[in-house]
Amino acid sequence: MKSKFALKLTMGASAILLAACGTTTTSSSSGTSSSSQGSSASAKNIKVFVIPKQLGNSYFTTADSVKSGGALAAIQQLGATGTETSGSASTPSSQLPVIQSAITQGAKALVVSATDPTALCPTLNSAMAKGIAVVTYDSDAPTCRTLFVNQASTSEIGTSEVDLLAKEIHGQGQIAIVSASASATNQNQWIGYMKQELKKYPKMSLVSIVYGNDNPATATQVTQGLLQQYPNLKGIISPTTVGIAAAAALLDTPQYRGKIALTGLGTPNEMKKYVADGTVQAFELWNPANLGYLAGYAAVLLAQHKITNKEGTTFAAGKLGKYTIGPNHTILLGPPYVFNKANINNFNF
């Protein structure tokens, strides 16, 4: 992403000056410090817990760590104390005790990627009742958080993938979609926007939508079916990481490389080989580090009562620039990030 110019918030800038305390990841509990609530806290006393779906997942490591410029980097930059913690499995039963413990450790803000949209609610609601700011990122719990940082808008994912493909095949030829499952809500919404966007390209025709069920074997089979059924196929969009990796592995032969364009949503590590050898020119995803950074930034500002979660609230988020809170207490990170040969090696997730 063309990183927007870093607009520096005046308050934020003063906080940066305070950021001498180089708190990195882990900080163990200092008991239940019942600090006085109403005090316009100096950032140092603000404890923010970053709780991804699970630890050890490279996607979340990128989203959270200081090194990649993720959530902890933002928290550190604002002078607050950040801790990344979670369970080992991506389940509510593994995440709940961690949230609970963060609350008892005196968290002022939680940055959570919800393992379940509802199961965490009793705990998150009790946190909010104690005045803790709950910011969800990556995966939302819509009814029990202060703010949700949305990685990419549904419409933009749909339209931008069609635009990417259209550029590669010069706006003409048969194309197909390799989706996840036929009932997946997000997939169908994206496909809906793709169909709309396709109206801009009258010479491109969507001939088929097939479903790989996010299973590599099935995704490979349905893609192979497409190749046999449509000998003149020019391009494939696969808005799912499993599907695009399977399709890329199948197209990674001299017979198809460069002749059938492939794009969609993928992760850089999975796609590196195929981008390097020319099977895939470009694909998309959001930048997880920016997602984490924005969530961490907003969490500290909320905990400091410098912003509220009201629609229309505007704030500057450090290196990412200015953001406005939209409807349903949601901030949108921005357009999806396009990965290609030039930038893919800067990412490791």
Added chain:
Amino acid sequence: MNSQTLISKGSSKKTSGDRGDLASRIFRLREFGIFGILILFVGATTVARPRFLGGQNIRFILIDTTVFALLALGETMVVVSRNVDLSVGSVLGLSAFVSSNLYQQFHHVALVEVFLVGLGIGLVCGALNGLLVTVGKVPSLVVTLATLYIIRGVDVLIVGGGQVVANSLPNSFIEVTSSQLLGVPTVSIVVAVLIGLGAYYMKNFRSGRDLYAIGSNPDAARLVGIATSRRVFNAFLLSGAIAGVTGVIWASYYGTIDSTAGTGYELQVVAAVVVGGVAIFGGSGSVIGAAIGALLLNTINSALYVLGVSAFWDQAIAGFLLLLAISLDRGIFVYLQRTIRRKKVLGGS
């Protein structure tokens, strides 16, 4: 002990002398029945989509079949002995990740070492199954249902949120499944030879024949002095070992491996074995039949995708075709049995 062995030897010789011709003819015909259905199916699809018989598509079906036919080889030995191994999908998944992950962990890994690790994992899992079934005297359905989950659990534990990506795999590893000999995938040829050896072993080796005896009547087999426990243990050991090696092949083919590899394969393998004419309650069936069963299943799947059957229908239609194939095959078998009985009555033996 000695006399018992003599008796069993003598009696088996007697039967083979008496009905050998007829029995072998039935076996051959049974395989022929499935093969006929396969030809019919390929013919019909090719008429509708001539590209179905193109080189690339045949190679695709062959590689897919290779995985299942190999698993079916081990499964047949277990099923013939009136047992079942439901853990093969999990063993495949564990082996696929751990073996290919060697490339991400170490700098210099030889292909042989990767295969040995896969084989080793398979042997350990197979031995565990075999011990629980033979020493623990727990029904194999229960044992392998449990190990299906246990081994998958271990897999999830080891993988965590990580994955093996194609970029980290060397070409020598990818070539395990991408190299060809006269237009045929080399790995398919190797596996075909293995299946041939397996068929020869099951037909001509004492220990192979014993599995049929055990499956036909476990008590009688024990009474005539067959080391039933050891034979059954070996069958599980072999099935595990084969699943382990298949995991390495799977990893080479798909290139992207996480903790879901091979999920649900156990049922597809059992289906291939049964479609191939192996009696689910043991005692009869052949390795070659099971391999053809795997080929038929994969051909049906592939044909439905190539024909462009809607995703909402393809599973139901695949199931229906499976039922049709089994009924047809069963019909032929029953018809044959009747004619044999009539012959026997007429012959007065």
